[in-house]
Amino acid sequence: xxxxxxxxxxxxxxxxxxxxxxxxxxxxxxxxxxxxxxxxxxxxxxxxxxxxxxxxxxxxxxxxxxxxxxxxxxxxxxxxxxxxxxxxxxxxxxxxxxxxxxxxxxxxxxxxxxxxxxxxxxxxxxxx
Numbered sequence: 001x002x003x004x005x006x007x008x009x010x011x012x013x014x015x016x017x018x019x020x021x022x023x024x025x026x027x028x029x030x031x032x033x034x035x036x037x038x039x040x041x042x043x044x045x046x047x048x049x050x051x052x053x054x055x056x057x058x059x060x061x062x063x064x065x066x067x068x069x070x071x072x073x074x075x076x077x078x079x080x081x082x083x084x085x086x087x088x089x090x091x092x093x094x095x096x097x098x099x100x101x102x103x104x105x106x107x108x109x110x111x112x113x114x115x116x117x118x119x120x121x122x123x124x125x126x127x128x
Contacts, residue, residue: 002122004030006052010042010069011035011087012061020056020087020113027115029122038062039069043076051079053126055104056087056113059095070102083125087113 007030009017017035024030034052036042038061046052059066066086073079085107086099096108106125109117 002029002126004053004122004126006030006032006034006050008042008045008052008055009033009035009087010039010055010061010066011058012037013058016058016087016111016113023113023115023118027118029118039064039066039072042069043072046073046076046079051082053082054121055082055084057084059086059088059090059099067098070099070105073104074102085109085121087111 007024009020011017021033024033034045036045040063057066057069082104083106084104086105087109089111091110099105099108107121
């Protein structure tokens with residue numbers, strides 16, 4: 001089974017982060033799981049740590065939302081191999097369309113993140 005070294009969850013909702021972390025732990029599929037409460041915290045985390053393998057990113061957050069994060073992330077020009085999964089409750093077609101204009105975005109899925117979805121993403125993008 002595919003495995004993630006580092007996962008970064010970016011969401012201001014504690015329950016979403018808890019459930020996603022629990023799903024990763026139940027699968028024993030991630031070496032490290034980090035949580036950022038918004039895009040600004042995520043940018044700071046990336047600057048202070050090695051790049052994650054994958055980022056699960058919400059759109060609607062205070063201070064710096066998902067799209068502002070994506071703009072900053074693109075300008076940072078680091079972590080070129082990272083894959084970003086939009087994990088959101090937004091069903092707006094324009095949000096989905098906009099998300100895929102960013103090269104790092106590989107998936108756009110509706111919350112919650114389940115073990116089945118994690119396995120699908122791992123097998124699709126991280127199966128050696």
